[in-house]
Amino acid sequence: MTTxxxxxxxxxxxxxxSMLVLALxxxxxxxxxxxxxxxxxxxxKELIEMQNNPKTGPIVLVDARQPSxxxxxxxxxxxxxxxxxxxxxxxxxxxxxxxxxxxxxWQDDLSRAAAKRLIRLRYNAIYEFRGGMEVWQAEGxxxxxxxGRTH
Numbered sequence: 239m240t241t242x243x244x245x246x247x248x249x250x251x252x253x254x255x256s257m258l259v260l261a262l263x264x265x266x267x268x269x270x271x272x273x274x275x276x277x278x279x280x281x282x283k284e285l286i287e288m289q290n291n292p293k294t295g296p297i298v299l300v301d302a303r304q305p306s307x308x309x310x311x312x313x314x315x316x317x318x319x320x321x322x323x324x325x326x327x328x329x330x331x332x333x334x335x336x337x338x339x340x341x342x343x344w345q346d347d348l349s350r351a352a353a354k355r356l357i358r359l360r361y362n363a364i365y366e367f368r369g370g371m372e373v374w375q376a377e378g379x380x381x382x383x384x385x386g387r388t389h
Contacts, residue, residue, distance in 0.1 A: 295335030302352035343372030
């Protein structure tokens with residue numbers, strides 16, 4: 239083999255190796271890393287206070303459950319955006335100063351997953367109402383049953 243051909247192959251091998259190393263380095267992607275600790279949890283009383291406080295501005299309640307569960311009963315004023323349907327620049331979330339996500343109950347991780355996804359999509363002031371409909375109903379919260387605002 240000629241020296242020139244060897245140099246070319248060596249240069250190609252070094253270039254490919256460098257590209258592979260750079261691609262595998264952490265922090266090279268635009269995706270935001272989100273942990274459970276990044277999601278702020280709200281209790282029932284805190285949610286009620288937030289809803290009744292004009293200083294918190296418009297909040298959007300997101301029911302991340304399937305549309306059939308939403309139709310069976312949801313927190314009044316909530317919008318139904320099933321977890322797989324959460325997208326950036328959703329018009330239903332525009333202008334919200336805070337977004338509160340909830341699911342079925344304590345054993346349901348849907349609300350946590352939805353809150354983390356919203357953070358990754360670069361929404362701000364995301365809260366999880368942990369316990370969701372289970373806690374809402376146990377505390378005597380009203381429930382709407384019409385489909386109305388489903389996704």
